[in-house]
Amino acid sequence: MPSNRTSNDIDLVQPTQYNVQPNWVAKKPPPEPWELPDFKPLHIDDFDNHGTPNLPPTLDRNDPFAIFG
Helix, strand or coil, X not given: CCCCCCCXXXXXXXXXXXXXXXXXXXXXXXCCCCCCCCXXXXXXXXXXXXXXXXXXXXXXXXCCCHHHC
């Protein structure tokens, strides 16, 4: 519903001041994907148990400040 009120906002664009074509597309379509190059995955020998800290065996595990010393 159009309004006949005026605004004090100088950046306001009234709907009658621009035309949008019905077939106008706002964004470019995404680029076509390309083929990935051949690669050999990097083998990681993960021998540590997950969820346990990897601390030196000489560290006193009962002293929380020993890791900083």
